[in-house]
Structures are given as structure tokens and as C-alpha cells.
Amino acid sequence: MPETTNPLADLRGAVADAARELSGGDSRGSAPSFDRPPRPDFGDYSSNAALLVAGSLGEPPRAVAERLGALVRERLGSAVERVDVAGPGFLNLFMSDEWCRRVLSAALAAGETYGGGMVDRPERVLVEFVSANPTGPMHIGHARHAAYGDSLCRVLEFAGHEVEREFYVNDYGSQVRRFGESIRARARGEEPPEDGYRGEYVRELAERLPGAAERDVDELAEEGVRLMLEGMQRSLERFRVRFDRFFSERELHGREAVRHALDVLEEREHVYPHDGAVWLRSSTFGDDKDRVLIRSNGDWTYFAADIAYHDHKLERGYDRVIDVLGADHHGYVGRMQAAWQALGGKPGSLEIVIMQLVHLTERGQRAQMSKRQGEFVTLDDLVDDIGVDAARFFLLERSHDTPLDLDLARAREQSQENPVYYVQYAHARIASILRKAGEERVAEALSADWGERLHPSARALLKRLLELPEEVEQAAARRAPHRLTAYAHETAQSFSAFYRDCRVLGAAEEGGDEDFRIALSLLAKRVLARSLDLLGVEAPEQM
RNA sequence: GCGCCCGUAGCUCAGUGGAUAGAGCGCUGCCCUCCGGAGGCAGAAGUCGCAGGUUCGAAUCCUGCCGGGCGCGCCA
Incomplete structure (x- = not known):
């Protein structure tokens, strides 16, 4: 075979x-x-x-x-x-040992692509995530969304799908206007309106916008949103999260997209007037009840705009559309799924992933999330505190549908207590061994005729490394990048056991085959690096 | 009241039909003539919320109940 x-x-x-x-x-x-x-x-x-x-x-x-x-x-x-x-x-x-040698050779021959491209039917996938309101800073919850969404995209791509990453910008509507009012109020040294934005960042924005005290509220809102978005993009970039597109709700309205979506729904006979409002018959598609699209005062509902956005997604012709939303939006899943089908979307082609909440702790004690009213621990605060690697790893350690406690003390720790360092350490240690061997020696080892009779630890390590393709496939299929944190940790453990039991350099002294063990170490290094990369965590050559 | 998610070791959680249920942290006791000790080994620790059912086989699927979280606007 x-x-x-x-x-x-x-x-x-x-x-x-x-x-x-x-x-x-x-x-x-x-x-x-x-x-x-x-x-x-x-x-x-x-x-x-x-x-x-x-x-x-x-x-x-x-x-x-x-x-x-x-x-x-x-x-x-x-x-x-x-x-x-x-x-x-x-x-x-x-x-047999012979099989072990053959498969090691095959896995190494795949090079950097090892573990990827295993998906049967590649799809064109759109993933929308984070989509934080541009009227406030990104907090710890957005950090989880960002880590999850980005890692999911990396996994889907590596598995063989074609992925687009999108951030929906809620830059339209009354909350944006209130944002503008809040900026102007601060610029005038006044308190923001009752339902306005009170955070310190609003004051900073007011200072950065010249003449804010006298300017038009909508203009201020637009400028403010622009500045907030720029900040978000910097923060996300620092967090190693990349988007292909920031999709503006305002442009959606400008393009008459809401009108268009309503036309589509009308044509498909899923809307009807009632009590002076216009309703979507979402109950036809499993929603609890019908929903209002146009209020009796003539305004579009937020839901109508969201339908327009999804109508746009639908027309772009993806095989699959994934929305990553917060737990507070889960009441919205049923109606959006219904709207998707009403628009003509295939049932199942829209997936809505609901993220559960994050709590910060210090040594098990619940840490304060809200410092003052209107101020939160932001994504940037988190990264300043524990670094990108630890933040991403810890935020990805749990399944998205379970609430997550992030222990800041443990995340700061640079020791075995901290799984990130444990995995990175294993990678750096392999790098050190291979460095010591030298590039030529490694190349030579790869093409050698191996005679190793495998020690149980070497066999266990190899078997672990062989699981990468299926781990990636599962993580992709189940939208579960968190599996890779466990896999990375287990792989690091397997390597540590191998390292303890089998000398790599100088293997001959104990009757081993140095060539084989160098080759096995190299595959272990690649698998660790790949696992970490899919999580968005760096794999250092030395620490 | 209805809907969704969750209930697995002291704690945080993996595990969407297979054999004696796993990991990390914590706890107890060990290991540095050794390629990176930022490491490793061993141990204690569980009625998989409860009760039925399906199956040769259930933590996993079905039903009911109990406990927790979230959501149920002509808000965004």
C-alpha cells in the first residue's frame, strides 16, 4: 500500500x-x-x-x-x-516499524502542506466576526470573537476552503447619532446625553476633532466612527487578526439595499401589512412569530437592515455564510435563519455561531471587568497585560459555546503552569536540537535509509503527529479551533516523553538511528509550528 | 411561560455510540553526570445533574425532571 x-x-x-x-x-x-x-x-x-x-x-x-x-x-x-x-x-x-518509517517519510515529503487540504468538497466561505460597534472600544468579549473567528478562518483555509473575512460596521442609525452628540457634549465640557456614551475615549475623540464643540452632530459622528475604526484596525492587526473587508451599514443604506431586500421578500410573498407596519412572515420558516420590517412610523427596523446585509451576502454567491455573534444575540438566530430562507437562501448554508461570555480572573478570583461606568478592559489592555500569544491561546482553549474564565495570573506565568509556554518551549527545544545538528546534517538525515526500531515513546510521538490531518479536518468541520489547543499541548507532551527516552543527537550510543530521530523531530517541529499558526500563536526558534 | 446553551475529578474544562471516562491547574511524593530543568515521573481524586428508554454496547441518542447562564420589542 x-x-x-x-x-x-x-x-x-x-x-x-x-x-x-x-x-x-x-x-x-x-x-x-x-x-x-x-x-x-x-x-x-x-x-x-x-x-x-x-x-x-x-x-x-x-x-x-x-x-x-x-x-x-x-x-x-x-x-x-x-x-x-x-x-x-x-x-x-x-x-510494523517499517510502516512507521514509511509514513514518517511520507509526512515529511508533504513539507509545509502536511495536515492540510483534506476537505472533500472545498467551499467558498464568508465568515463575519467581531463586528464591534464603532462607538466604543473593543473589550474582552471582542477579543474572544477575534481570536475565534480568525483561528476558524485559518483552519478553514488550511483545510482547503476559500475564505473571506468580514467585519460589519454598524455606522448608521440612532446610536451613531448619540455618539456624535456625546462627542460634541464632551467638546463643550458638558455631560453626554442620558443614553449617550460616557467613556473616557469620547473625551479623547473630542480633543482630536478640531472645533468639535461647534460642529454638526452627524459630521462628528462620522469622523468619530472613522477614528474608532482606525483604532480597531490597529488593535486587531496587533492581535494578528486580519479582515478582507469592513462592510459599512451606512453604505448599505446608501445603495438602497434595504429597499432591494424588501422587494425580494415582497416578490417571494413573504411580507404583509398589519397595524400600519410591514411584517416579514418569518413564522413560515420556523421563527416563533412574524417580525416587523417597517415600523408604523415609517422607519426601517434594525432587523430590516440586517436582512439587507444578508441579502447582499446571499447575492455574492458563497457556498456558506458563517456569522459569529455574541451570546446576547442568540434570540436573533431564529429570525435571521427564517429571513435567510425567505430571501431564497438554502437552509443550512447560513450558520450562526454563538459565542459565550468571557470572565477575567486573578488566581481564581473574579477580576473586575468594568473599571468605571463606560470603561472596560479592552483588547489592547489584555494584550498589554499578557501578550498576544497567551491571550489568543487562552481565549481559544474552550469551546465557543461554553463561558470562559481567563486566569490572568496563569496567563502571565512563563512556566509549565502556562500551556502556551509549554508548547512554545517544546518547539524551541526541537529547534535547538536541529540547530545543533546543522542544516546539512538534517538534510542528510531525511534522505537516509532508516533502520530505527522504534522505542514506545517514538512510536507514540509519531502516532500523535499523524493525527494532524484529522485534527484539522475536525476543527474545520465542527467550527472548533479550540481542539487544536489541546492537540498542540498533547503533541508537546509526546515530544517531551520522546526527548526524555530517546537521545536524538548521538542516538547511536544507545543503539538508535540518529537519522530517523532527527527526521521525527523535524516533523514534530513542523506539526507544533502548524498547530500554533492555526491558533495565531508564534512558534519561536528560541526563547 | 417559551426558546437556545451548559451540568464530567477540589477548580477550569476535553471527550456528538465502543473496551478500565481523559487533560491542565491544585494537592502528595520523587528525579538534574542527560541534545534547553522554562523539564520529567508517580500517586490520591469521578453515582459523567437525576430518572426512565433505545442499543450487543450510552458521558454521547430519545423522553421527563432538577440546577445554572443567556435570550424572548414596531430597541440597536
């Missing part, structure tokens, strides 16, 4: 093929499992294929497993040392 850049997928395929052969081409039911068993005496990999086939064949699972095991052995040849039948009928595969 020739090795590709995803050896695990090859093995999985071989088992699945054998199972299909045994069941006479019957490929109904779920795909056979293929995982790392919980105990070493269960082999390197195990599958429940026989249990599934036995079900459709109506035969005793263990007997089926024996036959299937023989087929798998035949297909895999020298790749496999032996195939055991265990428990109720699991197949346990014990891979």
Missing part, C-alpha cells in the same frame, strides 16, 4: 474496504470507527468494523472479526505486524 500524506486515512480506508468486501459490497450503516485504543496492548489502532458487519450479516461478531482480520492483514501486508481480535469483536492493529 503506497503511503499518502494522510496515512491514517489510508488505514481507515483499508479497513473500510475490507469490511465492504466481506459484507458483499453492502455499505449501508455507519462508517467503521478507527481510533487509538485506550491501552497499549490493544494495539496502535482499533476498529469496530467487524461489529458493524456482523450486524448486517447476522453472524457472530467474533467469527466475522477473525475473517475480517485476515482480509485486513492481506491488504496491509508488511505495514502491519499483527491484527488481533479482542473483546466483543474489535480489530486491533499493531503496526
Whole structure:
């Protein structure tokens, strides 16, 4: 069996093929499992294929497993040392050292692309995230959105999708006008209006805008928004978050896009007048109730503008549109999904990801989020405090749908207590070993004919490294970049164990193959670097 | 009241049908003639919220209940 850049997928395929052969081409039911068993005496990999086939064949699972095991052995040849039948009928595969050497070679041959491009059907994807109001600074919650959205995009891209990143700018409507009023009030040395913006940054804006005390409110608002956006872009850039487009709500209105969206909905007969207002019949598409688009006073609702934005997204022809929104918006999911379908969007092609809240803690104690009224711990404050690497890693450590406690004390720590440093340290340590070996020596090692008989720690490390393609695929498919924090940490641990048990330079002294161990270290370095890159965290050559 | 999310070790959480449920932190006890000790090893620690059900097999799927978070405007 020739090795590709995803050896695990090859093995999985071989088992699945054998199972299909045994069941006479019957490929109904779920795909056979293929995982790392919980105990070493269960082999390197195990599958429940026989249990599934036995079900459709109506035969005793263990007997089926024996036959299937023989087929798998035949297909895999020298790749496999032996195939055991265990428990109720699991197949346990014990891979040969020869297979280990072959797959290491194949993974290294893939170079920087190793682990990527595994997606079956590449899609054109639009991801909208952060979309912070330009009337205030970005706080800790936006930091989580930024880390998540950016990392998700990196993962989707690496997995093989074509991704566009978009930030929606709410630069229209009454809150923007209030923003302008607040700036002018500060410029005049007055208090902002009751429902205005009271933060210190408003005072600073007022100082930066010459003649603000006498200027038109809308003009001030526009200028203020522009300055705020510039600041946000700087902060995001520093946080290593890039956007392809800042999409202005104001331009949307300027382009009559809301009118257009309403025309589309009217044409599709999903709107109706009632009580002097115009409604969307969103209940047709699963929403709790119908929603107002035009109020009885003639104003568009916010929802109408959002529909226009999504109408625009729809017309741009993406295969998939992902909105990353805050927990406070989840009441809005049902109606937006309904509107999407009313506009003619395919059900399922719009995904709305809801982010849960972030709490800051210091050694477990809840840290104060709001310093004074109108002032928050901002993205910049966070980065100043713990740095980009720690901030991104910690913000990505948890699934997006679970609230996150970020322990600032732990994040500041530069020791094993801190998973970021632990992973980066492992990377730097490998870099140090390879540096010591020298470029020529490394190149030579890669093309050598390896004879290594693998130590269990080397085998465990290699198996860990082979999981990268599926980790990336899963992280992409499940919109779950947080999986990679765990994977990076586990990989660093596996390397540390290998480092402890197997000398790399001078391996011959203990009967090892230095060439093989250099090669394995190099793959470990690449996998760590790739995992960190997908998280937006740096992989230092030295620390 | 309705809807969504969550309930797994002391704490924070992984784990969307497989074998004896994992990790980090914390705790206890160890390890520096060694390529980076910014490291490593071992140990204690769990009725996977509760009760039924489906399945050869459930933390995972279904139903009900309990507990927590958030959301339910002709606001944005």
C-alpha cells in the first residue's frame, strides 16, 4: 500500500474496504470507527468494523472479526505486524516499524502542506466576526470573537476552503447619532446625553476633532466612527487578526439595499401589512412569530437592515455564510435563519455561531471587568497585560459555546503552569536540537535509509503527529479551533516523553538511528509550528 | 411561560455510540553526570445533574425532571 500524506486515512480506508468486501459490497450503516485504543496492548489502532458487519450479516461478531482480520492483514501486508481480535469483536492493529518509517517519510515529503487540504468538497466561505460597534472600544468579549473567528478562518483555509473575512460596521442609525452628540457634549465640557456614551475615549475623540464643540452632530459622528475604526484596525492587526473587508451599514443604506431586500421578500410573498407596519412572515420558516420590517412610523427596523446585509451576502454567491455573534444575540438566530430562507437562501448554508461570555480572573478570583461606568478592559489592555500569544491561546482553549474564565495570573506565568509556554518551549527545544545538528546534517538525515526500531515513546510521538490531518479536518468541520489547543499541548507532551527516552543527537550510543530521530523531530517541529499558526500563536526558534 | 446553551475529578474544562471516562491547574511524593530543568515521573481524586428508554454496547441518542447562564420589542 503506497503511503499518502494522510496515512491514517489510508488505514481507515483499508479497513473500510475490507469490511465492504466481506459484507458483499453492502455499505449501508455507519462508517467503521478507527481510533487509538485506550491501552497499549490493544494495539496502535482499533476498529469496530467487524461489529458493524456482523450486524448486517447476522453472524457472530467474533467469527466475522477473525475473517475480517485476515482480509485486513492481506491488504496491509508488511505495514502491519499483527491484527488481533479482542473483546466483543474489535480489530486491533499493531503496526510494523517499517510502516512507521514509511509514513514518517511520507509526512515529511508533504513539507509545509502536511495536515492540510483534506476537505472533500472545498467551499467558498464568508465568515463575519467581531463586528464591534464603532462607538466604543473593543473589550474582552471582542477579543474572544477575534481570536475565534480568525483561528476558524485559518483552519478553514488550511483545510482547503476559500475564505473571506468580514467585519460589519454598524455606522448608521440612532446610536451613531448619540455618539456624535456625546462627542460634541464632551467638546463643550458638558455631560453626554442620558443614553449617550460616557467613556473616557469620547473625551479623547473630542480633543482630536478640531472645533468639535461647534460642529454638526452627524459630521462628528462620522469622523468619530472613522477614528474608532482606525483604532480597531490597529488593535486587531496587533492581535494578528486580519479582515478582507469592513462592510459599512451606512453604505448599505446608501445603495438602497434595504429597499432591494424588501422587494425580494415582497416578490417571494413573504411580507404583509398589519397595524400600519410591514411584517416579514418569518413564522413560515420556523421563527416563533412574524417580525416587523417597517415600523408604523415609517422607519426601517434594525432587523430590516440586517436582512439587507444578508441579502447582499446571499447575492455574492458563497457556498456558506458563517456569522459569529455574541451570546446576547442568540434570540436573533431564529429570525435571521427564517429571513435567510425567505430571501431564497438554502437552509443550512447560513450558520450562526454563538459565542459565550468571557470572565477575567486573578488566581481564581473574579477580576473586575468594568473599571468605571463606560470603561472596560479592552483588547489592547489584555494584550498589554499578557501578550498576544497567551491571550489568543487562552481565549481559544474552550469551546465557543461554553463561558470562559481567563486566569490572568496563569496567563502571565512563563512556566509549565502556562500551556502556551509549554508548547512554545517544546518547539524551541526541537529547534535547538536541529540547530545543533546543522542544516546539512538534517538534510542528510531525511534522505537516509532508516533502520530505527522504534522505542514506545517514538512510536507514540509519531502516532500523535499523524493525527494532524484529522485534527484539522475536525476543527474545520465542527467550527472548533479550540481542539487544536489541546492537540498542540498533547503533541508537546509526546515530544517531551520522546526527548526524555530517546537521545536524538548521538542516538547511536544507545543503539538508535540518529537519522530517523532527527527526521521525527523535524516533523514534530513542523506539526507544533502548524498547530500554533492555526491558533495565531508564534512558534519561536528560541526563547 | 417559551426558546437556545451548559451540568464530567477540589477548580477550569476535553471527550456528538465502543473496551478500565481523559487533560491542565491544585494537592502528595520523587528525579538534574542527560541534545534547553522554562523539564520529567508517580500517586490520591469521578453515582459523567437525576430518572426512565433505545442499543450487543450510552458521558454521547430519545423522553421527563432538577440546577445554572443567556435570550424572548414596531430597541440597536
